[in-house]
Amino acid sequence: MPDNNNRLIELLIKKESENLTLLERKELLKLLEEDESYLDLVHFLDVADKKQEVFFNKNKQEDVEKSIQRLKKKINVKTRRLPVKKYLLVAASVLAAFVFIKFMAFEADTKKLAGNTYKTEKGSKSNLTLPDGSKIWINSDTKISYKDDFGKTSREIFLEGEAYFDIVKDVSRPFIVHTSNMNIKVLGTVFNVRAYNDESNTQASLIKGSIEVTLTKDKSKIIRLKPNEKIILRNNVHKMAQGKNADEPAILITNIKRLEADSSVVETLWIENKLAFREESLENIILLLKHWYNVEIIIADASLKNNLYSGTFKGDNITDVMNALSLTGDFSYSKKNDTIFIIPK
Known part of the structure; x- marks a missing residue:
């Protein structure tokens, strides 16, 4: 049985990376036929992972109900009990391998420009480890740069686009993220920043720790966020003042959004x-x-x-x-x- 477990893990990994041959596909089906309890694992890794949920306009309850019923029909799969130990061992092995594969693919999509400037193209994502050990996950169509003296007295980076930060704590050298409309100062924390120049808002979402936000046009105003809070700053406020969004606040502090199913943070699901x-x-x-x-x-x-x-x-x-x-x-x-x-x- 251990040999079967190892082979199953290998085949599932190849399936995830879309490198499964026809013979290997038949071998995988045979393994599943020999031990039906493995089907729950495949369902966990495959069906649940690829399901999608969409519903329309919170003011149209009938559309919501219809969409939910369609989804229930799509993902209604009968499940059986799987021995806990076997499930956990195999699932942990496969998921660890999946994470490694995704990390390597994530890392491969960064284009290094002149100096310490990194750019992702539209449709690609990447990650970056800074000289101080801090980690950045970079969303598509994003540019990040920092100066050669990064880390000497302070740690400052410049962002156009979206990135998720996991910052090494260092009280003596504050970490600052500069965007077109706001600057974010941290000591050691995890947060997400969305600052695309073609969008109407700049957002910072705090997962844990604390951050201080200052506006580039009003540095005297300091806004402190607590975990699970986000700040939404309207870009080009004066230009929009007479438009359809004139009644919206220029600065909004609200809670981050979470999925009802598993409490995942909506603002950071892109890194998955x-x-x-x-x-x-x-x-x-x-x-x-x-x-x-x-x-x-x-x-x-x-x-x-x-x-x-x-x-x-x-x-x-x-x-x-x-x-x-x-x-x-x-x-x-x-x-x-x-x-x-x-x-x-």
Whole structure:
């Protein structure tokens, strides 16, 4: 049985990395037939991992209920009891290998530019270990840079895009993240910053520790966040003052968002390669998809922009995402080359 366990682990890893041959696929099926308890493990690693959930507009309860029923039919799989020890040993081995594979793939997508500047392309992600040991996970279409004297008296980096930070504590050398609209000062903490120049908001979400936020246009104003809080700063406030968002506050302190199923933090699910949003407008989701999939998306009817959606996707391509959104929303879409056009139904 231990030999079967080892072989099963090897085959599942190859399946995850899409390197399974036809003969190996048959071998995997044979192993599963010999011991049906392994099917629960495969369900845990595969079916649950690839499920998606989408529902439309919190004000349209009937749409929500219909979507939930569709999802229940999709993921309704009968499960059997699996011996706990066997399950934990095999699952731990496979998941550890999956994490390693994902980490290596994550790390391979950084493009080093001149000096200490790193850039990810649209549709790719990466990570970076700084000279002080702090770790940064870098989302797609993001640039990070730091000066040659990083770590001598302070630790400062410059960010355009989105990144997740796990900072080594050093009271004598504060860590500062500079963006176009806000600066974030930390001692040792875990947080996420989203600061794309083409988006209407800059956000910082605190997972643990503490951070101080100052505005680039008003350095006298210091905002301190507690764990599980996030700050949302509207960009170009003066330009937007007469627009449709004029009644929204320029600065909003709110709680981070969590999935109901497992309390995962929505703002940081991207580091697990999960595309997630909660009660976001179609306009904001489109910006997210542009960075994620490197596509151009045009909303032909402005009345669709403020419709709210929630969803979680893992391993889905842009067509899968658009199909799910259009299924639950009031729009259809067409694609021409690398451009997607969204129109009312």
